[in-house]
Amino acid sequence: MARPDGAAAENLADGEWHRLHPATPLLRGGFAFVAIAGFVIANLRERILGLFFGGDGPGAASGDPIAMIIQQGLIPIALLVVLAVLCVIVLIFWLSWRVHSFRITDELVEVRSGILFRTNRRGRLDRIQGINVGRPLFARLFGAARLDINVAGHDANVPLAYLSGRNADALRQVILQLASGSRAARAGGQDVAGVAREHDGTLAGIVSQRAREFIAPERDPGLAPPSAVVTMHPGRLLGSTILHDRTVIFVLLVVAAIVLASLAHAFLVVFAIVPLLFGVGSQIIRRFSRSLRYSIAATPDGVRVGYGLLSMTNETLPPGRIHAIEIQQPLLWRPFDWWEVRINLASHSDRQEGGRRTTTILPVGSRAEVFAVLALVFPEIVDEAVLAHLVAGLARATPGDGFTTSPRRAIVLRWFSWRRNGYALEPEAVLLRRGAIWRDLVLVPTARMQSVSVHQGPLLRMLQLTDVQVHTVSGPIRATLGALDAADGALFFRAVEASGVAAAAADRTHRWATQPAPGRASSTVPAAEPAAAGPASAEPASAEPSAATTAAPALPGGSA
Amino acid sequence: MPAAPAPAALVPTELVPGPWRRVSSRYLVVDLIGTLISTVVLTAVASIPFWLSGVFVLLAIPGVVFVVGVVVAAFTPRRVRAIGYQLREDDFVVRRGIMFQRFAAVPYGRMQLVDINRGPLDRAMGLAELKLVTAASASNVAVPGLPLADAEELRDRLVELAESRRAGL
Numbered sequence: 001m002a003r004p005d006g007a008a009a010e011n012l013a014d015g016e017w018h019r020l021h022p023a024t025p026l027l028r029g030g031f032a033f034v035a036i037a038g039f040v041i042a043n044l045r046e047r048i049l050g051l052f053f054g055g056d057g058p059g060a061a062s063g064d065p066i067a068m069i070i071q072q073g074l075i076p077i078a079l080l081v082v083l084a085v086l087c088v089i090v091l092i093f094w095l096s097w098r099v100h101s102f103r104i105t106d107e108l109v110e111v112r113s114g115i116l117f118r119t120n121r122r123g124r125l126d127r128i129q130g131i132n133v134g135r136p137l138f139a140r141l142f143g144a145a146r147l148d149i150n151v152a153g154h155d156a157n158v159p160l161a162y163l164s165g166r167n168a169d170a171l172r173q174v175i176l177q178l179a180s181g182s183r184a185a186r187a188g189g190q191d192v193a194g195v196a197r198e199h200d201g202t203l204a205g206i207v208s209q210r211a212r213e214f215i216a217p218e219r220d221p222g223l224a225p226p227s228a229v230v231t232m233h234p235g236r237l238l239g240s241t242i243l244h245d246r247t248v249i250f251v252l253l254v255v256a257a258i259v260l261a262s263l264a265h266a267f268l269v270v271f272a273i274v275p276l277l278f279g280v281g282s283q284i285i286r287r288f289s290r291s292l293r294y295s296i297a298a299t300p301d302g303v304r305v306g307y308g309l310l311s312m313t314n315e316t317l318p319p320g321r322i323h324a325i326e327i328q329q330p331l332l333w334r335p336f337d338w339w340e341v342r343i344n345l346a347s348h349s350d351r352q353e354g355g356r357r358t359t360t361i362l363p364v365g366s367r368a369e370v371f372a373v374l375a376l377v378f379p380e381i382v383d384e385a386v387l388a389h390l391v392a393g394l395a396r397a398t399p400g401d402g403f404t405t406s407p408r409r410a411i412v413l414r415w416f417s418w419r420r421n422g423y424a425l426e427p428e429a430v431l432l433r434r435g436a437i438w439r440d441l442v443l444v445p446t447a448r449m450q451s452v453s454v455h456q457g458p459l460l461r462m463l464q465l466t467d468v469q470v471h472t473v474s475g476p477i478r479a480t481l482g483a484l485d486a487a488d489g490a491l492f493f494r495a496v497e498a499s500g501v502a503a504a505a506a507d508r509t510h511r512w513a514t515q516p517a518p519g520r521a522s523s524t525v526p527a528a529e530p531a532a533a534g535p536a537s538a539e540p541a542s543a544e545p546s547a548a549t550t551a552a553p554a555l556p557g558g559s560a
Numbered sequence: 561m562p563a564a565p566a567p568a569a570l571v572p573t574e575l576v577p578g579p580w581r582r583v584s585s586r587y588l589v590v591d592l593i594g595t596l597i598s599t600v601v602l603t604a605v606a607s608i609p610f611w612l613s614g615v616f617v618l619l620a621i622p623g624v625v626f627v628v629g630v631v632v633a634a635f636t637p638r639r640v641r642a643i644g645y646q647l648r649e650d651d652f653v654v655r656r657g658i659m660f661q662r663f664a665a666v667p668y669g670r671m672q673l674v675d676i677n678r679g680p681l682d683r684a685m686g687l688a689e690l691k692l693v694t695a696a697s698a699s700n701v702a703v704p705g706l707p708l709a710d711a712e713e714l715r716d717r718l719v720e721l722a723e724s725r726r727a728g729l
Contacts, residue, residue, distance in 0.1 A: 458659055474696065493663065
């Protein structure tokens with residue numbers, strides 16, 4: 001149990017079974033432990049005070065179990081019981097730590113745990129959607145971090161909680177390299193792991209190491225030189241929070257509650273509003289505190305987004321894991337030209353507070369910063385033409401700006417926005433522009449599109465209009481566009497389907513470094529590459545069982 | 561872009577040309593019985609306010625429900641005939657509906673799962689429903705009313721096609 005914290009971070013990705021940080025059970029039960037200790041201390045406070053200050057204590061009151069124990073001379077037995085309970089707890093902790101192990105091979109990451117109910121979870125490396133290094137406040141005090149490996153699917157994360165912070169960072173790097181399919185991964189991984197040295201062993205070394213880790217946004221900045229694209233100015237964050245639609249709603253709700261309570265004495269209505277206020281208010285505060293230390297940077301293995309003030313998370317998204325992106329502007333942000341960028345991801349692990357996935361990739365940023373973020377997350381998609389569409393997509397509609405917009409008769413359904421409401425098609429991206437008052441632009445990479453559909457009800461048929469939808473994985477963004485001319489809708493349907501098939505055939509992002517030399521994330525195969533070798537055979541026989549036949553294969557397995 | 565308004569509203573043959581494969585005519589019976597049962601149940605539920613209160617005006621609610629059910633049933637043959645699917649070179653296309661038309665196209669490489677579902681009525685008529693699942697829950701592509709043998713053959717064909725064009729998510 002008392003394994004020292006490692007003179008050097010081990011190479012954890014050698015395909016063998018490894019154990020987690022020894023303090024894991026304590027960290028996992030951390031809050032419960034603190035709460036129980038607090039409860040006991042609070043209850044014994046007077047007794048302890050009496051012990052120290054020599055007062056005769058209030059304990060003589062009948063019914064006090066401790067007084068009873070003392071009176072009846074049962075102290076040795078009581079101490080024995082306490083000791084036994086402690087031993088059992090420690091034993092259980094130790095056992096659960098013993099049986100909780102993980103391994104990382106070339107193909108998958110596997111975790112097994114549990115004493116009575118054994119569970120075994122596997123994730124396939126080529127289906128990794130992101131790796132999240134989370135450091136909850138309590139774990140940060142111990143220098144520990146949790147690694148959440150998100151594979152595609154609902155609640156399909158493989159958590160490694162907890163690892164020592166150094167190991168977590170090195171391991172993330174190695175897993176990403178293995179997942180990228182680069183042949184040099186294993187050797188490189190060892191180098192990386194070898195570089196990550198722990199403290200020099202002295203107490204002062206440990207303390208300064210902990211202090212440094214506690215404040216550093218990235219565990220080891222040397223591993224991935226941070227080239228932060230966007231830095232968050234507190235002033236702008238504050239301003240954008242105040243002017244956010246949500247805050248406006250909050251203020252209106254407060255005003256409504258006050259007015260109703262004072263004028264109409266409608267207290268029942270006020271009671272209905274108060275929970276709503278709590279909900280909206282906590283959302284506002286959470287957004288603000290999370291975004292204070294927001295950062296986004298490029299790493300060789302994808303985009304890294306950092307968040308959080310007390311509980312910090314730091315997620316790396318490999319290339320090609322973003323299924324849709326939405327740039328939108330709350331109404332009052334327009335004078336400042338601020339925008340918010342959100343994304344759809346294929347994995348949802350919104351279970352635990354430490355590993356909460358974020359869908360906001362830029363909480364607030366200027367137009368230039370939005371374009372910088374887009375260039376970062378879609379390096380191979382955002383070229384000149386797409387950039388021109390993006391510029392047009394955020395602006396007021398002008399004729400000939402490259403967007404196919406709704407016809408004039410759509411004014412019945414899109415009162416203000418019919419001029420802006422439209423789409424633009426590029427070989428590798430679909431752009432949907434919506435809204436005149438609340439401006440909104442959605443970009444779906446066609447290589448990530450799942451399917452496409454077009455609808456028409458009786459009203460739309462009368463107007464000769466159609467609705468179209470590009471289906472992406474579920475998330476905050478719905479890529480729908482209403483009230484298009486029927487002919488334009490049909491064109492959209494055919495063109496998007498064709499470019500989706502072509503882009504998916506050329507897409508290599510699930511093993512993003514296999515084809516070209518391992519290295520930059522942006523060096524994925526250009527999707528325009530002629531699929532001469534045939535889309536299927538170009539894939540170097542990954543030898544996985546059919547992805548399409550039985551249950552989704554990326555999802556973790558059942559119990560062992 | 562065509563300046564003149566489209567010659568006609570979205571006509572199926574215009575959007576995706578080519579022969580559409582139809583579902584079995586026996587599915588008409590399944591759909592009709594299903595509509596009938598739900599109409600009876602909904603009418604019964606809607607008449608509860610009348611039975612409880614005895615106010616005659618409230619009979620209008622079950623009346624409306626019943627009429628709607630009858631209209632839906634009357635259009636069932638057309639609706640069943642409107643269901644069609646195509647196995648194209650790179651994707652699977654499904655169309656449904658007359659009043660509310662929907663066309664959906666799923667590239668083969670995007671299929672994660674192919675389901676075959678059979679309810680009691682389906683089983684009695686020897687039919688099955690084929691359902692495609694992609695990583696997007698909005699895709700919602702299903703073909704009801706296929707003879708069981710056809711459905712199984714189609715499933716195997718789709719799985720084979722999906723395998724040959726497999727891609728990441």
